[in-house]
Amino acid sequence: MSKISRRRFLAASLASGAVITLAPAKKALASATFEGYPDGMGVLVDLTRCVGCRSCEAACNQEQQLPAPDLPFDDPAVFDQTFHGGTQKRRTTEKAYTVVNRYEPKDGSAPVYRKIQCNHCNEPACLTSCFVNAYTKTKEGAVIYNSKVCVGCRNCMVACPFNIPAYSYSSAFDPMVKKCIFCHETRLKQGQPPACVAGCPQEALTFGHRASLIKIARERMRHQPGRYVDHIYGEKEVGGTSWLYLSAVPFEEVGFDTSLQTEPIISNVKDFLATVPMVLAIWPALFSGFHLLAKHKENHAGDDHSSVDEEAHK
Amino acid sequence: MANTPIQSKPNYLRLGLLTSVLLLAAVVSASAAAVPEKVTLNVLAELYEPVEFNHALHVDVAECAVCHHQTTGLPEADSRCARCHSGNELNSSVACRDCHVAEPFSAEYLRTKEADSERYHIDKPGLKGAYHLNCVGCHSEMGGPTGCQDCHTRTAAGDAVFHADAQPPVGGKSH
Numbered sequence: 001m002s003k004i005s006r007r008r009f010l011a012a013s014l015a016s017g018a019v020i021t022l023a024p025a026k027k028a029l030a031s032a033t034f035e036g037y038p039d040g041m042g043v044l045v046d047l048t049r050c051v052g053c054r055s056c057e058a059a060c061n062q063e064q065q066l067p068a069p070d071l072p073f074d075d076p077a078v079f080d081q082t083f084h085g086g087t088q089k090r091r092t093t094e095k096a097y098t099v100v101n102r103y104e105p106k107d108g109s110a111p112v113y114r115k116i117q118c119n120h121c122n123e124p125a126c127l128t129s130c131f132v133n134a135y136t137k138t139k140e141g142a143v144i145y146n147s148k149v150c151v152g153c154r155n156c157m158v159a160c161p162f163n164i165p166a167y168s169y170s171s172a173f174d175p176m177v178k179k180c181i182f183c184h185e186t187r188l189k190q191g192q193p194p195a196c197v198a199g200c201p202q203e204a205l206t207f208g209h210r211a212s213l214i215k216i217a218r219e220r221m222r223h224q225p226g227r228y229v230d231h232i233y234g235e236k237e238v239g240g241t242s243w244l245y246l247s248a249v250p251f252e253e254v255g256f257d258t259s260l261q262t263e264p265i266i267s268n269v270k271d272f273l274a275t276v277p278m279v280l281a282i283w284p285a286l287f288s289g290f291h292l293l294a295k296h297k298e299n300h301a302g303d304d305h306s307s308v309d310e311e312a313h314k
Numbered sequence: 315m316a317n318t319p320i321q322s323k324p325n326y327l328r329l330g331l332l333t334s335v336l337l338l339a340a341v342v343s344a345s346a347a348a349v350p351e352k353v354t355l356n357v358l359a360e361l362y363e364p365v366e367f368n369h370a371l372h373v374d375v376a377e378c379a380v381c382h383h384q385t386t387g388l389p390e391a392d393s394r395c396a397r398c399h400s401g402n403e404l405n406s407s408v409a410c411r412d413c414h415v416a417e418p419f420s421a422e423y424l425r426t427k428e429a430d431s432e433r434y435h436i437d438k439p440g441l442k443g444a445y446h447l448n449c450v451g452c453h454s455e456m457g458g459p460t461g462c463q464d465c466h467t468r469t470a471a472g473d474a475v476f477h478a479d480a481q482p483p484v485g486g487k488s489h
Binding site for chain 2 (some may be wrong): 069
């Protein structure tokens with residue numbers, strides 16, 4: 001091996017190292033400031049307006065052509081259902097992409113009803129956890145998924161901070177993940193609100209651009225001082241969600257996880273993930289370079305010196 | 315009586331009434347010279363039958379402004395609204411749907427709303443929301459009926475959407 005090839009090797013490895021280390025860093029910086037698409041839509045859920053009629057559940061069932069429920073949608077008996085030894089209220093399932101639960105506030109005031117569904121995160125953890133890239137955050141704000149590529153690993157179910165994606169355990173041969181898709185295909189893409197919003201009699205669900213909804217939420221708090229908890233749930237949680245909530249009672253009393261970070265879930269692993277391409281691309285080249293250099297010296301230890309000496313004496 | 319000032323302005327009232335009759339497809343009792351006794355609210359009827367709203371009954375229990383804001387020419391009940399809406403003038407229409415649009419989330423309406431940067435009322439409910447927030451809100455406070463079918467009977471289409479005939483599966487509940 002000549003001196004030129006060694007120089008070339010060092011230059012090349014330095015250059016590629018620079019490219020690889022800079023590129024992910026730039027990408028990481030961009031994702032940290034991503035606050036959703038500018039024209040992304042959202043829904044503001046005002047818990048003070050919900051009367052627990054479950055029209056949203058019925059509308060969702062119809063729109064998404066889901067199987068018939070076990071009980072009629074106007075049967076209040078479902079509010080008394082609990083699972084896992086009474087620790088858990090109803091959750092979204094393969095048969096119900098949205099569910100309304102009833103909560104009794106600690107201060108003894110009237111029961112509060114809370115609708116749950118996919119919150120359509122700005123930076124969805126389900127999307128980042130999916131290794132077959134089944135998930136997409138659309139420019140309209142919806143988090144949709146391609147069930148054709150889903151391999152059923154259920155990483156998204158573990159990753160979701162709101163425990164939303166459900167799984168079709170009932171299907172033995174073609175199970176897949178199921179969740180609310182913001183009525184993306186049938187309504188949102190055409191500029192229409194999702195079926196649940198259209199079905200809500202109380203306008204507990206307000207549809208609009210996410211940016212406008214935050215203004216509306218603040219306006220509601222300003223207009224009726226003392227009515228609401230001074231917080232818009234979903235404005236900052238896990239990097240922001242398309243669905244936002246207003247409440248008159250503390251959010252933790254009505255089933256919300258108030259311990260969530262304001263950073264997107266991906267931020268937890270972003271630094272680590274940025275080093276992966278560097279390690280994978282640079283380390284093999286670098287260490288095989290070291291190895292070759294060491295071997296080279298070993299093999300030609302005597303030869304090199306004698307030839308240099310010979311040349312010097314000439 | 316809350317409706318006395320209205321009776322003093324019969325011409326305006328006729329005009330206002332006529333508009334509301336047309337827009338709400340309202341049925342005005344022939345005997346009522348001043349305010350309608352019954353109003354049929356059917357613009358949104360799909361899953362439920364139209365509501366036969368007993369206007370005469372409600373006139374006795376609430377001030378006009380509680381539902382109609384300042385449009386009937388009476389002082390605005392809400393002091394925050396009265397800061398601007400102070401002129402005691404009867405509006406050309408007192409119908410809910412002339413201000414509260416039936417499609418508050420249509421792309422077109424959202425576009426118009428957001429294009430108007432000086433708009434103050436950015437949070438005005440749509441027609442369905444305005445009806446229910448006002449009616450159910452007051453009924454809860456006053457002990458009036460609040461069940462869906464207390465006010466409007468569900469249609470066959472409504473029964474289908476709500477799966478009124480759903481039966482729990484044999485062998486216990488599923489999750």
